[in-house]
Amino acid sequence: MNPKPASDATESQRIVERARDVIPGGAQTGLRAQAYDTGDVAFERAKGATLTTVDDEQYTDYHLGFGPIILGHAHDSVDDAARRAIDGGVLYGAGTAPLEVEVAERLVETLPSVEQVNFCNSGSEATYHAIRLARAATGSEKILKFEGCYHGWHDYVDVSVYPPEEGLGEQYPESAGMLRSAVENTLVVPFNDSAAVEAVFREHGDDLAGVILEPVPHSVGCLLPDHDFLQHLRELTDDADVPLIFDEVITGFRHSPHGAQGEFGITPDLTCVAKALGNGYPVAAVGGREDLLSQAGGDNKSGVVISGTYSGNLPGLAAARETIDTIVEEDVQNHVTDLGDEYRAGLRDLLTDHGIEGRVVGHRSIFSLQFGVTGEPKNYEDVLGLDEGTFREFAAGMRERGHFFTPNPYKRHHLSFAHGEEQLEAYLDDADAVLATL
Ligand SMILES: Cc1ncc(COP(=O)(O)O)c(C=O)c1O
Structure with missing residues (x-):
């Protein structure tokens, strides 16, 4: 048992202390527990751009659940759609529900690579x-x-996401307990490095089952892809008949309803979407070329098994349909992109004014402030040298002033349709004050 919290502990501290007894690390994931680096916190409500703790402290939320919340928390029409779905029963688990077809049709319509969806x-x-x-x-x-x-998190891919410097160029397992053969079958090269990709194709071309990437790697803030790099990947995979997989879990529906594939004009063979697809509801999809997807359509003896009791649950799909429609009809991306540009420009000016070494990276509704590094990062190695301690101090100072984002320096701020000029102004004023203390 953990020691009892002091009698003057906040409600957040009490809850996190109780959590530490019954939940490993006191939070559902190690990344979530990192919020405690700036003080134990338990949230219980969120609306629009605001996150509220059990002690009734309010924060402007830049974390947005690690990115799914694109329209704002507890968005009225999305939640109404989910409620209507709940009234009709959340799960049938047999046959086909009309909502599945409606959302699948929308994905086929909006994402260039998608002909069929699971x-x-x-x-x-x-x-x-x-x-x-x-x-x-x-x-x-x-x-x-x-x-x-x-x-x-699965063994196929949880390799070399955040390797330490000595693990660069290696197949670095991110977790204990992973299957060695899975790690060995996951080859790794630096992002934006066409020569390294070519070398893999020369050596392993006949054994390659696929190439998977975040078209804009946001898992380390933001690496922008060289257009030639994406084009080259497309050509190499086409020539070798190896499926190109775009993981658009962050970029899909957050950056554009057409995904990064629409934005950069490179059409992969398979696409993964999740996060902003459902504005926070658990819904995700794999889509792509019909000949690839249809492998899953037969009886499970001859084809590919794609299974899941909760796949296609109705509240998730209803939320996805309403989120997609709102994104398209209300031109959400223009709002969040313009706002993102203002945050980035404001922060860059502040770094210059305060003479602090650092950079602001990002794309559209996502940005990251990275201390101790300059220049545009092209690959993971370019992010490795950032100053973690200063970012944590910045995050703590901003949290004291009512702005919440994860103190993990490799992560990112997100914006939603509920963020606007008021949040921007407050953020930049307070960032000015905090940067002055660093
Ligand atoms: C690019 C990318 N792909 C896949 C995943 C995994 O998604 P989930 O956490 O919904 O399993 C994430 C989660 O952060 C992600 O950012």
Whole structure:
């Protein structure tokens, strides 16, 4: 048992102390527990851009649940749609529900690569399914991924996401307990490095089942892809008949309803979407070329098994349909992109004014402030040298002033349709004050 909290402890501290007894680390994931680096916190409400703790402290939320909340927390029309779905029963688990068809049709309409879709509940499931489809189609086992890209927690891909410097260029398992053969079959090269990709194709071309990437790797803040790099990947994979998999779990519906594939004009063979697809509801999908997806359509004896009791649950799908429609009809991306530009420009000016070494990276509604590093990062190695301690101090100072984001310096701020000029002004004023103390 942990020691009893002091009698003057806040309600947040009491709850986190209780949590530490019954939940490993006191939070559902190690990344969530990092919020405690700036003080134990238990949230119990969220609306629009505001997150409220059990002690009734309010924060402007830049974490947004690690990115799904694109329209704002507890969005009225999304929640109404989910409630209506709940009234009709949350899960049938047999046959087809009309909502499945409606959301699948929207994905086919908006995402250039998508001809058919299977639903699931998380990004990790989507990347797992995509890789299984790719392995089945090619009869090969090896997957190529990029350092700094995260594709979920499963053994196929949880390799070299945040390797330490001495692990660069290695197949670095991110977790204890992973299957050695899975790690060995996951090849890794630096992002934006076409020569390294070519070398893998020369050495392993016949054994490659797929190439998977975040088209804009946001798992390490933001690495922007060189257009030539994406183009080259497309050509190499086409020539070798190896499926190209875009993990658009962050970029899909947050950056554009057409995904990064629409934005950069590169069409992959398979696409994974989750997060902003449902504005926070658990809904995800793997989509892509019909010949690849249809491997999952037959009886489970001859084809690919894609399964899941909760796949296609009705509240998730109802939320997805309403989120997609709202994003498209209300031109959400223009709002969050313009706002993102203002935050980035404001923060850059502040770094200059305060003479602090650092950079502001990001794309559209996402940005990260990275201390101690300059220049545009092209790959994971370019992010490695950032000053973690200063970012944590910044995060703590901002939290004291009512702005919440994870103190993990490799992560990112997100904006939603509920954020606007009021939040921008308050953030920049307070960032000015906090940067002056660093
Ligand atoms: C790019 C990317 N892919 C996959 C995942 C895994 O998604 P989930 O956490 O829903 O399993 C994440 C989660 O952060 C992600 O950022």
